[in-house]
Amino acid sequence: xxxxxEVNRFRLNEETSVDAFEExxxxxxxxxxxxxxxxRRRTVALGLDGEWLSITLWTSKADANRAxxxxxxxxxxxxxxxxxxxxxxxxxYFKELPG
Numbered sequence: 001x002x003x004x005x006e007v008n009r010f011r012l013n014e015e016t017s018v019d020a021f022e023e024x025x026x027x028x029x030x031x032x033x034x035x036x037x038x039x040r041r042r043t044v045a046l047g048l049d050g051e052w053l054s055i056t057l058w059t060s061k062a063d064a065n066r067a068x069x070x071x072x073x074x075x076x077x078x079x080x081x082x083x084x085x086x087x088x089x090x091x092x093y094f095k096e097l098p099g
Contacts, residue, residue: 002096003040006056006064010089013082018046021083028080036070038063051088061093 012021025044033042038059045053058064071077 002098003038004058004061004064005094005096006054006058007092007094008054008056008089010052010054011050011085012052013085016083021052024080024083028076032071032074032076032080033067036063036067039067052084057096064093 012018029042029044033039033056039056040059041057043055045055047053056064058067071081
């Protein structure tokens with residue numbers, strides 16, 4: 001059964017170092033993301049132009065929505081999001097095809 005793929009593109013705030021972001025991302029992934037119901041896989045990559053990409057595979061869109069709502073109350077998630085230039089962030093959802 002196919003799930004939902006969440007794709008986030010973003011840039012870091014000017015004052016955020018790559019090292020600080022990588023440390024925060026590791027904490028976010030361990031202490032928040034992988035604690036969420038329906039999360040199957042998450043990976044983050046740095047583009048050659050400095051843009052970041054996170055790809056998260058969810059069991060369902062409802063699971064992705066629930067995690068988004070829970071992130072609003074999570075200290076770990078708030079600390080992670082504070083490092084991102086929110087004006088650069090885009091989120092898209094795709095239906096995973098079987099195969």
